[in-house]
Amino acid sequence: MSQADIFVILRGLPWTVALTLGAFLIGSIVAVPLLAARESQFLPLRLFAMSLIQVVRGIPPLLWLFIIFFGLGMSYFPISPFVAALTGLGLIAAANMAEIYRGALKSIHHGQWEAANALDLGRLSTVAFIIAPQALRVALPSAASYLIGLMKETAVASTIGVAELAFQGNRLSQLTFQGLEVFAVVGLLYVVLSLPVAWLSRSADAYLRSKVAA
Amino acid sequence: MDGAVLYLADPPQSSQDRSNGGIMMEQGSNGTVIRLRALSKHFGAHTVLDAIDLDVRPGEVLAIIGPSGSGKSTLLRCINYLERPDGGTITIGPTTIDASMPVERAELSKLRRRVGMVFQSFNLFPHMTVLRNVSIAQERVLGRSRAEAEERAMQLLSRVGLADKAGQHPGRCSGGQQQRIAIARALALDPEVMLFDEPTSALDPELGLEVLAVMRELADSGMTMIVVTHEMGFAENVSDTVMMMADGDIVEKGSSNQVMRQPQQERTKRFLRAVHDR
Ligand SMILES: Nc1ncnc2c1ncn2[C@@H]1O[C@H](COP(=O)(O)OP(=O)(O)OP(=O)(O)O)[C@@H](O)[C@H]1O
Numbered sequence: 444m445s446q447a448d449i450f451v452i453l454r455g456l457p458w459t460v461a462l463t464l465g466a467f468l469i470g471s472i473v474a475v476p477l478l479a480a481r482e483s484q485f486l487p488l489r490l491f492a493m494s495l496i497q498v499v500r501g502i503p504p505l506l507w508l509f510i511i512f513f514g515l516g517m518s519y520f521p522i523s524p525f526v527a528a529l530t531g532l533g534l535i536a537a538a539n540m541a542e543i544y545r546g547a548l549k550s551i552h553h554g555q556w557e558a559a560n561a562l563d564l565g566r567l568s569t570v571a572f573i574i575a576p577q578a579l580r581v582a583l584p585s586a587a588s589y590l591i592g593l594m595k596e597t598a599v600a601s602t603i604g605v606a607e608l609a610f611q612g613n614r615l616s617q618l619t620f621q622g623l624e625v626f627a628v629v630g631l632l633y634v635v636l637s638l639p640v641a642w643l644s645r646s647a648d649a650y651l652r653s654k655v656a657a
Numbered sequence: 658m659d660g661a662v663l664y665l666a667d668p669p670q671s672s673q674d675r676s677n678g679g680i681m682m683e684q685g686s687n688g689t690v691i692r693l694r695a696l697s698k699h700f701g702a703h704t705v706l707d708a709i710d711l712d713v714r715p716g717e718v719l720a721i722i723g724p725s726g727s728g729k730s731t732l733l734r735c736i737n738y739l740e741r742p743d744g745g746t747i748t749i750g751p752t753t754i755d756a757s758m759p760v761e762r763a764e765l766s767k768l769r770r771r772v773g774m775v776f777q778s779f780n781l782f783p784h785m786t787v788l789r790n791v792s793i794a795q796e797r798v799l800g801r802s803r804a805e806a807e808e809r810a811m812q813l814l815s816r817v818g819l820a821d822k823a824g825q826h827p828g829r830c831s832g833g834q835q836q837r838i839a840i841a842r843a844l845a846l847d848p849e850v851m852l853f854d855e856p857t858s859a860l861d862p863e864l865g866l867e868v869l870a871v872m873r874e875l876a877d878s879g880m881t882m883i884v885v886t887h888e889m890g891f892a893e894n895v896s897d898t899v900m901m902m903a904d905g906d907i908v909e910k911g912s913s914n915q916v917m918r919q920p921q922q923e924r925t926k927r928f929l930r931a932v933h934d935r
Pocket residue numbers: 700705723724725726727728729730731732
């Protein structure tokens with residue numbers, strides 16, 4: 444495999460990174476109102492959020508991208524492959540992050556809510572200053588491992604023509620007939636991408652732990 | 658040991674002189690700071706509080722004793738609406754809340770600001786420094802500036818003998834220290850009444866002592882207190898009045914001497930005997 448071939452593969456890297464971080468960012472933000480709806484006192488809202496989360500998580504990501512790109516994109520409004528993939532993966536990330544946040548929220552001892560209530564901190568202050576900082580800490584390791592999972596998941600975007608790593612690898616292997624070498628390099632790049640995430644998550648976790656440790 | 662424990666032997670004010678160190682006391686019309694009327698709470702078909710009537714005078718220290726499940730915690734938690742009562746009224750100073758009606762957020766706020774609460778499990782905020790634990794509600798609830806809130810927090814931490822812990826996280830403090838921080842945190846909103854739910858039950862006897870010393874100092878300073886406790890020593894020696902509860906009812910209530918030494922009710926006698934035999 445020539446150096447030029449490697450550069451071809453590397454051209455997929457920014458797309459993979461953009462798709463991963465973009466979808467994760469969308470997911471992390473959209474998950475907040477989604478969780479708020481999921482935990483709402485208002486039953487219809489709660490049911491809506493619960494079914495949305497179930498449906499989004501229940502359908503394979505590949506199918507979501509097809510629905511958005513071929514289904515909606517081709518028949519209703521034109522949409523680029525990248526935006527379609529970002530939308531689909533962002534939606535999936537939102538549903539998954541909502542569940543991660545929810546698990547973290549449930550792990551906070553109810554005594555924390557009670558202490559905040561007894562101090563007359565309003566609901567917003569309680570969530571913002573007491574609950575969320577603790578819940579985010581709990582969510583951090585799961586969120587980081589989800590981020591790595593999501594990065595691998597972005598490979599499905601190649602099926603609708605986003606020129607990310609897997610797409611470039613696939614194209615190159617068809618041109619060069621050197622599938623093994625090409626996909627080995629692609630695989631290695633995924634691993635390399637995951638390393639800083641794992642490292643950052645571990646050190647952030649250790650730092651936060653040391654701050655509140657018993 | 659620190660200053661707080663010394664007060665056990667040498668209280669800063671005699672208990673005759675309960676002048677409430679400078680805190681303005683708002684009183685109900687007939688000299689009660691807490692008045693409960695027909696306060697009731699059910700969990701399903703189970704009556705946990707059966708129409709409780711209770712008056713607490715300003716500066717009074719009331720100990721609540723009674724067997725497990727008798728409704729002591731529920732009573733405390735209903736007083737500041739951590740648990741919503743099903744009926745009856747709660748009057749704290751000039752604020753009255755009728756539990757049979759929907760309660761407005763502003764009324765609830767008034768109630769909660771007048772009442773400080775200390776939990777058996779401390780419930781400090783583990784992600785904040787000790788100082789922040791004591792200052793945050795002052796800023797968010799009373800609207801004090803950061804500087805003002807931290808100055809007051811330092812005063813309160815000194816009062817419980819823990820000024821040197823201000824910059825640490827609660828996880829680095831012993832249980833007894835954590836509970837004293839929790840007391841400082843509750844005092845930070847300048848409450849008229851302090852509620853304690855078994856504040857020493859989660860502690861070794863020795864660590865419990867330092868918490869009891871702080872509570873005693875608080876009592877001597879004139880704070881109105883309701884203390885659910887299994888510490889018969891506290892009920893007998895620190896509290897003014899003792900109330901015995903069983904099955905969601907008040908079995909008897911009287912001066913601490915009377916209830917602890919000459920209980921009138923068979924149920925109280927049985928309970929005290931069981932406690933002493935342990
Ligand atoms: N959230 C709840 N749901 C159902 N039942 C409850 C709830 N909280 C308390 N109870 C019941 O109410 C009764 C009184 O409970 P409470 O905690 O007030 O008792 P207590 O006197 O404080 O007991 P202890 O000395 O064990 O703390 C108990 O029978 C308890 O099981």
